[in-house]
Amino acid sequence: MTDVAIVGASMTQFGRREGEWIRDLLAQAGEQCLEDANVAPHELDHLYVSNMASGELEGQTGVPNMLAHDLAAIPAYTQRIDQTSSSGGAGVYAAWQSIASGASDVTLLVGGEKMTHRSTAEATDVIASLTHPVEYKQGVTLPSFAGLTARLYLDTYDAPRESLAKVAVKNHRNGVDNPHAQFRKEIDVETALDSPVVADPLRLYDFCPITDGSAALLFCSVEDAEARGEPYVRVTGIGGATDTHVVHERADPTTMGAVVESSEQAYAMADCGPEDVDVAELHDMFTILEFLQSEDLGFFEKGEAWKAVEEGVTDRDGDLPINTSGGLKSKGHPLGASGVAQVYELVQQLRGEAGPRQVDCEVGLACNVGGFGNCVTTTILEAER
Amino acid sequence: MSEDDERHGTDTTHDEDGTDDDRTPFEAVRYADGSLGYPGHPVGPDGSEPVGTVDLSEHTARVVTWTTATSPPPGVRSPNHLAIVEFDVDGEPIRALGQLTTGDVAIGDEVRPVYAAELRDPEAGIRDPESQEWDGYRFEPV
Numbered sequence: 350m351t352d353v354a355i356v357g358a359s360m361t362q363f364g365r366r367e368g369e370w371i372r373d374l375l376a377q378a379g380e381q382c383l384e385d386a387n388v389a390p391h392e393l394d395h396l397y398v399s400n401m402a403s404g405e406l407e408g409q410t411g412v413p414n415m416l417a418h419d420l421a422a423i424p425a426y427t428q429r430i431d432q433t434s435s436s437g438g439a440g441v442y443a444a445w446q447s448i449a450s451g452a453s454d455v456t457l458l459v460g461g462e463k464m465t466h467r468s469t470a471e472a473t474d475v476i477a478s479l480t481h482p483v484e485y486k487q488g489v490t491l492p493s494f495a496g497l498t499a500r501l502y503l504d505t506y507d508a509p510r511e512s513l514a515k516v517a518v519k520n521h522r523n524g525v526d527n528p529h530a531q532f533r534k535e536i537d538v539e540t541a542l543d544s545p546v547v548a549d550p551l552r553l554y555d556f557c558p559i560t561d562g563s564a565a566l567l568f569c570s571v572e573d574a575e576a577r578g579e580p581y582v583r584v585t586g587i588g589g590a591t592d593t594h595v596v597h598e599r600a601d602p603t604t605m606g607a608v609v610e611s612s613e614q615a616y617a618m619a620d621c622g623p624e625d626v627d628v629a630e631l632h633d634m635f636t637i638l639e640f641l642q643s644e645d646l647g648f649f650e651k652g653e654a655w656k657a658v659e660e661g662v663t664d665r666d667g668d669l670p671i672n673t674s675g676g677l678k679s680k681g682h683p684l685g686a687s688g689v690a691q692v693y694e695l696v697q698q699l700r701g702e703a704g705p706r707q708v709d710c711e712v713g714l715a716c717n718v719g720g721f722g723n724c725v726t727t728t729i730l731e732a733e734r
Numbered sequence: 735m736s737e738d739d740e741r742h743g744t745d746t747t748h749d750e751d752g753t754d755d756d757r758t759p760f761e762a763v764r765y766a767d768g769s770l771g772y773p774g775h776p777v778g779p780d781g782s783e784p785v786g787t788v789d790l791s792e793h794t795a796r797v798v799t800w801t802t803a804t805s806p807p808p809g810v811r812s813p814n815h816l817a818i819v820e821f822d823v824d825g826e827p828i829r830a831l832g833q834l835t836t837g838d839v840a841i842g843d844e845v846r847p848v849y850a851a852e853l854r855d856p857e858a859g860i861r862d863p864e865s866q867e868w869d870g871y872r873f874e875p876v
Contacts, residue, residue: 405860474807474860482866483773487833488803488810488854496801497818497831504799504841549802549837595773597818597831602799 353448354574354581355730357386357567358696360689363681364465364531366561371403371412371463374563376419378686379459382565383420387579393425394453399440399460400685401433405475407463416459426453430685433479434491434634436460437564437688438717438726442589444568445728454569460689461563472559476684479720481595492556494596494721495635496548502603502637503550506652510550514541515658516636517554517678523665524675526705529690531560531681555636560681564690571733582699585712586621586729588614596721605722608645612716612727616647619712619729623647626729627710628698629669630691632718633676639663642716643671646727670708673698688717692728699732757849760791760871762821762828770828788823790830791847794876795819798829802837809858813837817873819845835874845873 359381361374375398383390398413409415413427432439437460447453464472477490503510518538524530541554574581590610593599599606616622623646631646633639640654648669649657657663663671674680674694677687695713697703715728763771764786765778774784800817815834820827833853839845853870856863 469805470807471860473805477807478860481773483870484831485859485861486853486866486868486870487816487831488806488814489816489831490803490805490807492805493801493803493814493816496803497799497816500801500841501799546802546804548804551801595831597829598771602818 350449351451352571353445353584354569354571355566355584355692355696356569356574356577356579356581357382357388358565358693359385360529360564360693361562362529363560363562363683366465369561371400371407371409371461372415372419374463374561375412375416375459375461378461378563378565379416379420379457382457382459382567386567387577388455388567390420390422392455393422393457395447395456396422396425396427397430397440397443397456397458398427399430399436399458399689400462401431401436402475402684403463406467422457432724433719434632434684435688435717435719435724435726436685437690438715438728439589439688441566441688441692441728442587442726444566445584445587448568448570454573456568457565458568458689459563459565460686462683462685463561464559464683465561469559484595491721492548492551492635495555495637496551498602499551499637502640505603506655508655511538511542512655512658513551513555513636514538516633516639517541519658519664520633520672520676520678523673523706524679527675527680530675530679531558532679551635551637557634557677557682560683562681562683562686564686564693566689566692580700581733582696583731583733584728585731586615586619587726588612588618589726590614591724592722594723603641605641605645605718605725607722607725608642608716608718608727611725612646615727615729621712621729625712626669626714627712628673628695628708629671629714629716630674630694631671631676631716632687633672633678634682634718636678638718639671642718646714646716665706665708673703673706673708688715688726691715691717692730695730699730758867758869759789760847762788762790764788768826770823770826772828772830790821790828791849791871793821793823794844794846795821795830795873797839797841797843797845799841800834800839807859809855817845819873832870833872835872839875844876846876847871848874
């Protein structure tokens with residue numbers, strides 16, 4: 350299997366991108382990434398687009414071919430990768446596969462979503478359409494799964510409600526220093542706890558916003574990256590897995606089996622463990638998810654993640670910084686872009702180019718979650734300086 | 735095989751209007767290994783096919799967890815009280831998710847299913863109205 354490198358990374362401004370549509374956003378990130386990697390469009394063998402719902406949200410399908418034309422990458426092979434909220438992570442997996450297998454020498458992955466032209470209710474419904482019919486007819490949404498799980502977690506592990514607010518406070522604080530983030534303002538625990546209820550016991554500040562944005566990564570072999578002389582990071586481990594489609598069919602709703610399974614695959618491939626990870630980007634679509642993932646990835650014992658947050662372990666200057674980018678919570682969550690943007694942040698960190706967000710790191714981990722833990726990709730990257 | 739004639743917990747099922755009309759059963763499946771599943775799938779977790787059904791509307795359940803959602807999608811009542819509940823059918827646990835008739839519940843409370851002819855407006859959301867059923871069961875504290 351060919352060793353895989355990432356030699357280019359980019360992301361657009363996340364937020365409300367008035368007048369710009371999926372075509373514009375994908376092209377912007379794609380162009381920036383090619384420039385960052387110093388790769389010409391005609392060098393691309395494969396071009397992948399991670400996107401959940403451009404057809405449903407915007408009425409635009411066929412986006413990979415559209416992007417290939419706009420980037421002058423024809424005749425590159427294209428495919429769209431939809432794995433709901435983890436489309437970006439699944440795209441990383443597909444791009445890694447393309448290089449590792451030798452099917453492609455140079456692969457560009459662009460993830461993006463245009464969402465803010467839809468009302469919150471409409472966007473929520475598009476996302477909730479991933480659910481089983483017996484769930485959908487009850488009006489269940491991803492936020493309501495989060496409320497159900499948060500209540501059970503707090504009750505089972507005797508965790509204080511404030512600990513969830515502290516995740517939001519931390520990630521907002523990190524987002525202040527991310528020029529691409531949707532929100533760049535600090536909040537305090539009281540503001541989070543006093544915000545409107547969305548899915549009791551969770552409130553507005555426990556949830557990520559609806560976002561437009563795009564991010565991109567350029568993959569090639571480590572050998573090719575060395576020859577190009579550009580800064581790069583290694584993809585040393587990657588794993589992907591699924592859990593039940595119907596959320597209530599899981600034995601323990603506070604455990605995400607696909608996080609456990611995908612991370613075990615990634616750790617085995619990278620020949621490392623959770624204790625070796627220096628910095629992580631987790632899928633904090635809801636604050637409770639940061640607890641669940643950091644436990645299911647093995648960073649903390651089950652039921653202990655809230656204590657780590659209380660003690661500042663996951664702060665930027667803590668022992669294990671989590672979501673230095675601001676996470677989905679403050680950076681924003683353009684569905685198909687998020688898993689790609691997680692890796693973008695790690696590339697910045699591992700290249701030592703994260704500016705005020707920089708932490709001391711050699712190994713980074715990204716965990717991208719689709720549905721409510723329905724499908725997950727975990728990726729481990731290592732610095733090459 | 736059917737266990738529809740076995741009654742546990744409650745004596746009968748109820749509509750929200752108190753009548754007892756024909757309705758879709760709250761149908762769980764029993765797989766060959768004896769485990770139960772709701773909803774049914776073509777095969778169970780161990781790959782075996784369903785061998786029978788159980789009507790959960792004839793049983794009570796315990797609240798595993800619950801929430802009140804205040805920003806529902808189109809066609810959904812607001813607020814939308816939801817719970818994951820666990821039935822015990824002859825010692826075999828089985829869970830379901832459904833709306834609650836009230837937000838005044840706690841983890842561990844006993845609830846019973848009550849039939850609702852339409853849980854959300856089929857015409858308002860993104861899903862094709864013809865693609866699935868829209869009636870079903872809410873949970874009411876006993």
